[in-house]
Amino acid sequence: MAVTLADVAARAGVSAATVSRVLSGNYPVAGATRSRVLRAVEELEYVVNGPASALAAATSDLVGVLVNDIADPFFGIMASAVQSELEPGKAGRKLAVVCNTGGSPERELTYLTLLQRQRAAAVVLTGSAVEDPEHTAALAARLRRMAGAGTRVVLCGRPPLPEPGGPDGADGPGSTDGSGDADGTAAGPVTVAFDNRGGARRLTEHLLALGHRRIGCVAGPVERTTTRHRLEGHRAALAAHDPALLADADRLTVHGAYDRSSGYDGALELLRRTPDLTAVLAANDTAALGVCAALRETGLRIPGDVSVAGFDDLPFSADAAPALTTVRIPLHEAGARAGRLALGREAVPPGGMATVRTELMVRASTAPPRTGRAPVPSGGPTR
Known part of the structure; x- marks a missing residue:
């Protein structure tokens, strides 16, 4: 019985x-x-009885965590950190449900609909957003409805939502004014944003200070906010150092996914366009591994012939050979904070938005450019 x-x-x-x-x-x-x-x-x-309790209460005991790809350490670290805040004794026995969107805007909205039907207590959306006005408007409307119904909504690693009725304004202030209930519930979605622009700018400044001028960039998907922000930081550093460097910025930029294969292919394309390239900025640390593989197979040394830098400071970065210069985002700390905000265990930041600072990690994969480098061998590498 x-x-x-x-x-x-x-x-x-x-x-x-x-x-x-x-x-x-x-x-x-x-x-x-x-x-x-x-x-x-x-x-x-x-x-x-979970369903019965959910019907009797405004929300259930579910916390949804939306990630692009749980197999990617970037998202895995944040999801794990959010879940760590849901442990018994901390959060009153909440259940984390990780939703793998695969980067699909349609799947993102579908998961939110399902979580809304389950009256989720909170939802945490991680990673960059798709820069599509129609999707942005639909997403903002969905999240505000959920927040209005009692679900705490936290954007982690994303820009705030645009103002209701305003332009798409992905970088504009969010709708919440930072006020909320006594238990820390926000009036609307709360944002924990990453300083992608500042991090990319400092990384480019590091390469410029070493003497690099022909700096290639293997950027992420063109439709992603993180890609745009990191490119803006990179080009702001170029313009501040010498506006003439911007003349070749487009030619020295290729786009791809945030994965090793895109880094590999991107490096080969950059070498085809600029054989005397001296440095490459990769979309993230995973893409940087692909860049390094392509350079080695082409007969180029790192950093003797070409310096390589990544972004995120994922766990393997310090153990790569050579150790990878990168920009550190404190992903676990950011995810844990998002979890506390989602559970109402931390006060909402002023204006409903907090920015996570980044840190330049200088390691062995970057060095001053070598003069008189041998040309790239013809024919290219084989995989």
Whole structure:
């Protein structure tokens, strides 16, 4: 026979209403009483009827975490950090549901619809956003409806939502004014943004200070906000150093996915366009590994002939050969903060937005350019 709420109440020596208050977490209960109830729940192995509880409450115990690709360490680290904030004792037994969108805007909206039907307590969206006005408007409307219904919404690694009724303004301020309920619930979606522009600018300044002028860029997908922001930072550094460097910026930029294959192919295309290239900025650390592989197979040394830099400072970056110069984004700290904000355990930042600072990590993959480098061998490498 299934254990009931009344059974738990009898074991704990309290009323069924008190058990309900403890399990919902919405009412103050004395610490000793709460401990007694939770102990009875464990001893009796009582399982709350989730669907019934969701119908009776504004939200359920689900927390949705939307990622582009859970196999990508960038997203895996953030998802793990969010989930770490949901551990029993921290969040009152919330359940994290990781949704793998594959970068599809349609799948992103579908998952949000499903989470909305389940009355998710919170939703965390990670990674860059697609720069499409129609999708941006649909996404903003969906998220604001969820927030209005009681779901806490956090954007982690994304720009804030555009103002309602305004231009697409992906970089503009979000709709929330930072105010909220006493428990930290925001009036609208909260943003934990990454300083991609500043990080890319510092990385380019590092290469310029070493003496590089022919700097190729293997950028990410052209329709992604992160790609645009990092390119803007890179080109701002070029313009500040010497506006003439911008004349070749387009020729020295290729786009691809945030993966090793795109880094490999991008490096070969850059060498075809500019055989005397002296440095390459990669879209991220994974793409940088592909860049390094292509350069080696072409007979070029790193950093003796071509310096290589990545972005994100993923765990393998320091152990690459040579160790990879990159920009560190504190992904775990950012994900954990997003988790706390999603659960109402951290005060909403002023204006509903916090920016995570980046840090330049200089390692062995970058060095001053060597004069008189031998030309790239003809024929190119074989995979």
